[in-house]
Amino acid sequence: xxxxxxxxxxxxxxxxxxxxxxxxxxxxxxxxxxxxxxxxxxxxxxxxxxxxxxxxxxxxxxxxxxxxxxxxxxxxxxxxxxxxxxxxxxxxxxxxxxxxxxxxxxxxxxxxxxxxxxxxxxxxxxxxxxxxxxxxxxxxxxxxxxxxxxxxxxxxxxxxxxxxxxxxxxxxxxxxxxxxxxxxxxxxxxxxxxxxxxxxxxxxxxxxxxxxxxxxxxxxxxxxxxxxxxxxxxxxxxxxxxxxxxxxxxxxxxxxxxxxxxxxxxxxxxxxxxxxxxxxxxxxxxxxxxxxxxxxxxxxxxxxxxxxxxxxxxxxxxxxxxxxxxxxxxxxxxxxxxxxxxxxxxxxxxxxxxxxx
Numbered sequence: 001x002x003x004x005x006x007x008x009x010x011x012x013x014x015x016x017x018x019x020x021x022x023x024x025x026x027x028x029x030x031x032x033x034x035x036x037x038x039x040x041x042x043x044x045x046x047x048x049x050x051x052x053x054x055x056x057x058x059x060x061x062x063x064x065x066x067x068x069x070x071x072x073x074x075x076x077x078x079x080x081x082x083x084x085x086x087x088x089x090x091x092x093x094x095x096x097x098x099x100x101x102x103x104x105x106x107x108x109x110x111x112x113x114x115x116x117x118x119x120x121x122x123x124x125x126x127x128x129x130x131x132x133x134x135x136x137x138x139x140x141x142x143x144x145x146x147x148x149x150x151x152x153x154x155x156x157x158x159x160x161x162x163x164x165x166x167x168x169x170x171x172x173x174x175x176x177x178x179x180x181x182x183x184x185x186x187x188x189x190x191x192x193x194x195x196x197x198x199x200x201x202x203x204x205x206x207x208x209x210x211x212x213x214x215x216x217x218x219x220x221x222x223x224x225x226x227x228x229x230x231x232x233x234x235x236x237x238x239x240x241x242x243x244x245x246x247x248x249x250x251x252x253x254x255x256x257x258x259x260x261x262x263x264x265x266x267x268x269x270x271x272x273x274x275x276x277x278x279x280x281x282x283x284x285x286x287x288x289x290x291x292x293x294x295x296x297x298x299x300x301x302x303x304x305x306x307x308x309x310x311x312x313x314x315x316x317x318x319x320x321x322x323x324x325x326x327x328x329x330x331x332x333x334x335x336x337x338x339x340x341x342x343x344x345x346x347x348x349x350x351x352x353x354x355x356x357x
Contacts, residue, residue: 016059025121026043127148153313172233240283
């Protein structure tokens, strides 16, 4: 089960990274009659008019450069040779496929040769003539009220969901670990102050707090959603780290470090903290699933980033149009992702308990 969850999550992350290779309205290669070979797809990767969100452009940069670089890194041991190979590939791509600003319409009648992605529509492409169409060969999951392809939006929607989950959890784990370590190590007034802050945060339902804060932000973005989720999630890791510090700080290895003259900061971060992080891995895994659900809820209610085709937005469109594909497809994607994360978290928890036993 654990291996299956890891494979499933790896497939989801690969799908998010390779979204432009799966669904794009720009041809990978375009050779018009009477013109030269070019790649409008390459230009579109970083065109703010097509990929409005900075998150999508960051993913596209990773797809274009980091992916090939990682493949080369396995083959080449010399750093200089590796850098030279990456530079050569970039120059070869630029020379072979000159960037060309995408035109309004690419029709096969104008092409001598064209190569397109499996889904030849992007997530933001509006076609009112095809609005609310059912499943067909051209649109396997149909279209929404604006004529946008549901399958393309579903593939691209993996990006914000997974990114919000991972980054927000990383942020609040960092904050919670820092505060929990300070509370557990110093005790006294520091511990009392942090404990009261934790109690105040836990007294407020986190989802209501997220919704209230999001409603007061006029121009919402991906960063706002990420920071809001991180701001309400730090209490659990803070409590776990505090309890682990209280348990570990009087053990023999800590006393030995003190007697050898190590500084307090060294004992905290090098001796105790690595031994206190075990339970956090389980919490982090479950936290990613919770963050994905919160982001989907915000997008469903219209409080997410409007420039990103998230799964929650597709659900919201399904509620408005009553199209079953717009409800089942993103709902199934959210369910599968959260279920895989829960299976992974349960596997890590059992492994941790077996180790402690």
